[in-house]
Amino acid sequence: MKPNAMIFALLPAAVAVLFSGASYGFKQTDLDKLQQTKQCTFCDLKAVSLNGASLPGTRLSGAIMSDADFTAADLSQSNLRNGMLARASLSRANLSGADLSRADLTGARLSQANLANARLIGAELAHADLSDADLSKADLSGADLTGADLSRANLSGTNLSAVRWVDGKKCTKDSTDTCTKEPEPPPAGMF
Numbered sequence: 001m002k003p004n005a006m007i008f009a010l011l012p013a014a015v016a017v018l019f020s021g022a023s024y025g026f027k028q029t030d031l032d033k034l035q036q037t038k039q040c041t042f043c044d045l046k047a048v049s050l051n052g053a054s055l056p057g058t059r060l061s062g063a064i065m066s067d068a069d070f071t072a073a074d075l076s077q078s079n080l081r082n083g084m085l086a087r088a089s090l091s092r093a094n095l096s097g098a099d100l101s102r103a104d105l106t107g108a109r110l111s112q113a114n115l116a117n118a119r120l121i122g123a124e125l126a127h128a129d130l131s132d133a134d135l136s137k138a139d140l141s142g143a144d145l146t147g148a149d150l151s152r153a154n155l156s157g158t159n160l161s162a163v164r165w166v167d168g169k170k171c172t173k174d175s176t177d178t179c180t181k182e183p184e185p186p187p188a189g190m191f
Helices: 003-019 028-037
Strands: none
Touching: none
16 A cells, blocks of 8 residues: 555544544533532533523633523623633523623623623623623723624613724723724824
């Protein structure tokens, strides 16, 4: 057998061995820990389904929850700091008073979610669906809302200081309720 032919013959077996230990879903031991203790920092809960779960005050800081389903779940007063929630479904979830500072919520579905008094400082919310969400008195300072859907969202009393707005422009440091955009720099060569 020629050397090139032997490489191609062994390639499928090598790929199978390489990926045999790969995990594309949550770890059952992490889910069990969460359900027993309401604490699971740095856990792997990728694509877990906790639709309608009652988990107020849960500690999930640094947990991987990408593609998870928390639709209509109660996560009020929970610690989700630095959590990875990209593409997670949090529609109609109660996240009031929750700490989502520096969480990755890229592409997350948060329509009709209660985020009143939540801390979303430095959170990544690019392309998130926040339509009809209650963000009243939430702190979004430094968050990225580029491409997010904020239609009919309640932003009363919301801190929007230095937020990257849906159009990609930055809000001023004193923005509350509405995004007051920073002035555009003059074109090069002016003055």
